[in-house]
Amino acid sequence: PVVSSNSYETTSSEEDTSCEDSDTETEGRAGGDVEPEQPGRESRGDSSGEKCEDDDDDDDEEQEASAGAAPRSQHQAHRCKPSEDFLAACQLLSEHLPEIRSRSNKHLHVLASISHEWFQVSSHKSSRPEVVAEYLEALRDIQPQLLEAVVNLPDRNGNTALHYSVSHSNFQVAKLLLDTGVSCLDLQNRAGYTAVMLTPLAAPETRQDMEVVMRLLREGDVNLRAAQGGQTALMLGVRHDRPDMVRALLSCRADVNVQDEEGSTALMLACRRDNADIARLLLAQPGCLLTLTDKGGNSALSLAHGDVAALLRAHIELSPSLPV
Template identity: 30%
Template sequence: MSLSVDSSKECAGFKLPEEQSSQCDSGLGGGLEQREPWGQSPGLPCSSGEDRCESACDSAYGSGLLESFSSHCSLGASNKAPVHEATFDPWAYLSEEGDTFLHLCIIHEVEALALAFIAHCTLEYLNWQNDLLQTPLHLAMYTRQANIVRQLVLKGADTELQDRNGNTPLHLACQYSLEECVQALTKPVAAEERALLGCEAFNESGPPNLERHNWQGLTCLHLAVLYRNDAMVEHLLASGARVNTQEATSGRTALHLAVELGEIGLVSRLLRGGSDVDAPMYNGCTPLHLAVGRLDAGIAAALCQAGADLLLPNLEEETPLDLASSSWNVLELCPFDDVRLRGLPVV
């Protein structure tokens, strides 16, 4: 099922096709695909009446499924004698859209139940991708549940899996400015967390890959710049994101993107972070080419102060000075003269 940040709580409106009561024994009969990739059920006991099981199967995306499960299931051993009735097994459940029961708990923001599942399930279950290739970690990002994000990371959930748009959970956090979720995703494991979970329980795979491109060719830093999120840019650079990585479509760096947006604050921050002021795109254009072409005198001046080369040609043999020559304010766009201080032009 498809989720969006603006309407993540509307998922309860989705419906599953009606199932016959005879299909409720396993939770995977009929229209539900017979997939159970995570292996043996960890054995959470769930005893409920036949009518309740049939109702759960008929409205898997309705809140009734989670409410009935929460009120009739326990995570501990039961002293009651086994009841020979049809049972709903949440570990075997898989919707037509490929969502596990954990997916649904996160979608409906039933945090206590989601955390209980996370504590008992295998990595294969944690990393299961639905038909949109969304893992529970993707959905926790969409629904802004930082506590669940952190628990998934500590349990070893794969932070590198990509959804159908090529986005990792960190891409989503950067796109939608989810600072709290980014902290939960990237911060090192604290000593208290290590002691609480035990040496085998937390993720030892290291921080997420900050250089992975989505299917639009963008890294997390590119997305943070495109969405004008200064705090996210700061966090990514401090976490080791490479400031000169090129996006895959036209070879723009984060500095090119900031210049195109006219964001002089981001331009200054990226320059302080070591951005190559003369980095070429695939067509040879530098950030100064873009600033001059957009008649942005403020950014052009900032680039020149950082040492941008006014005479560097692109693939069409045009320099930034050539582009400015056709403008009435050429001196404003290219503020250079013969006086240089420590190799930099005096503006």
């Protein structure tokens, strides 16, 4: 939708499975991150996220949001409940949470084993909500603080289970994570992207899915800027021609005047993409500034052409107090 030199490691799981099915699919989202990236950037694997398509004129400048695949063994079977090893590791970790932040802590290997199983069950497109619910309940039963630690546990690229569930449009799992009450929506991965920033690339299919999207936008910070490129969720929605997501973001107070590292605003991006529908949505926001310029000295009007340019001129004529 990068920070690591290769894709997610696939390590085999050696724990006994409580139940198995025949699904051993390999996720189609290779690559190391759940954030905008480009071919050849550090975290890119062999293929981009399936919702990440390079834009025609932005190939050299846009950082796309894609979904990396969480670690999955080639023969990884689905679990139905936490393994005994997982529960034992969680019990041990719960007794040493205060000191686990130290890299030299002797219990870091315990955290690594918990992380491995947690991401296996929670962070794939095919992750099942009923299984994730079993894990969340087990974690809560051991210790509420442990639940918070694991729910917000980052992988080596800083992605949490919430990053993955949003990126994979697995909204049932995302809802479970939100319902814990301890999920940190504004956690940024190593490239500075939050789960909220990935919502414009998600594909909600039902009313319930959209309710989860709106909850993410209401509870998270929709105006955070990514560490790389300075893009916001609104900008990603514009760049991917998602008027539905742009409308949702605007309803949750996304700032139309935020500028990225190149000085571009969401309106400038809409002008570059010649997207009149999205430009109209942005212009309808009180305070939308047409006078801002990017680092090249371009304003939205100077970048617009055709129908979008006519739309901007009409907007200026209807608002004579606006400076041009």
